[in-house]
Amino acid sequence: MRVVLIGSVRSSATTLDRLVSHGFDLAAVFGYAPSDHSLVSGFVDLEPSCRSHGIPFVPFRSVNSGEVRQDLNRYKPDVIFVVGLSQLIAGDLIAAARLGCVGYHPTALPLGRGRAPLAWLILDGGRGASTFFQLTESADSGGVFIQEPYEISKDDDAAAVEAKVLESIGIALDKWLPDLKSGIWNPRPQNEEDATYYGRRALEDGLIDWRDSAVEIDRLIKASTRPHPGAFTYRGLERLRIWRCRAEEKLPYRGVRGRVVLMADDGSALVQTGRGLIWLLQVEFETETSAPLRVGEKLGYDVELELNRLMRSMHSAKDKVK
Secondary structure, X not given: OEEEEEEOEHHHHHHHHHHHHOOOEEEEEEEEOOOXXXXXXXXXXXXXXXXXXXXOEEEEOOOOOHHHHHHHHHHOOOEEEEOOOOOOOOHHHHOOOOOEEEEEEOOOOOOOEEOOHHHHHHHHOEEEEXXXXXXXXXXXXXXXXXXXXEEEOOOOOHHHHHHHHHHHHHHHHHHHHHHHHOOOOOOEOOOHHHOOXXXXXXXXXXXXXXXXXXXXXXXXXXXXXXOOOOEEEEEOOEEEEEEEEEEEOOOOOOOOOOEEEEEOOOOOEEEEOOEOEEEEEEEEOOOOOXXXXXXXXXXXXXXXXXXXXXXXXXXXXXXXXX
16 A cells, blocks of 8 residues: 655654554655744654655645645555645645545544644643544545544643644554555544534734633643743733743732732742732743843733823824924
């Protein structure tokens, strides 16, 4: 059985490793080659691994380009695996595989179809699943080959959940690939009545609203941390990225939301939220010369105060013009 893999992140690398270990005939690996790797969460260059296994590697920018179409048809794959790619695959690429295309999603499909599933899973809590399914032109809706569940605890951040995802991918493939290798192709249809959907998340969605509760802010920071771009707040004009945090449940402090109420010896800052307190354990400042946080500082903006300052500045400017 001739297989082609398309991908560019850690889940793609795990899938490649399992396909090799199960003895599949890998005709080629197509790897996304962005101009800026830092913009792809969890990016992995698959070329060195391909080189070590003697597998042809084909870099690309747009998976639906004419060059990719020509190369895929030339390799004549029986199955195409598309794992860890944010670009949607066009119908004629799907049709290039004799049996069909296999997609991957880290939720228990039909639950959680759509974008940024890891971040949403952390925000919502609960359970995820590594799901390999038949790729169709309708995103995340094809029949399911296998699902391997994993639990998400309240202490898990994006890195911890990604580790669980990669482990569950390996388990799922070890269970299912022997059947695929023997020629069994039997995807189970998804129940459309149970389908739920996740929307796109952008960089600005990591903005901390200090009116939210400590629990909500804790989940946002954990969902946004590496390999994602990070949650953030403002101190004056400076943007602060928050990489690690912990909700505080015992200390008898009370403050104004957004203000630092206590500093620990290690530099951690305890901040009042709309409900409860949260420790900022790892803060990234904009410059190396930025002053450390201190007790009494206000994080974030109060809209009415900022509007008042802006209006005063505008009136002052008008007076000067007059």
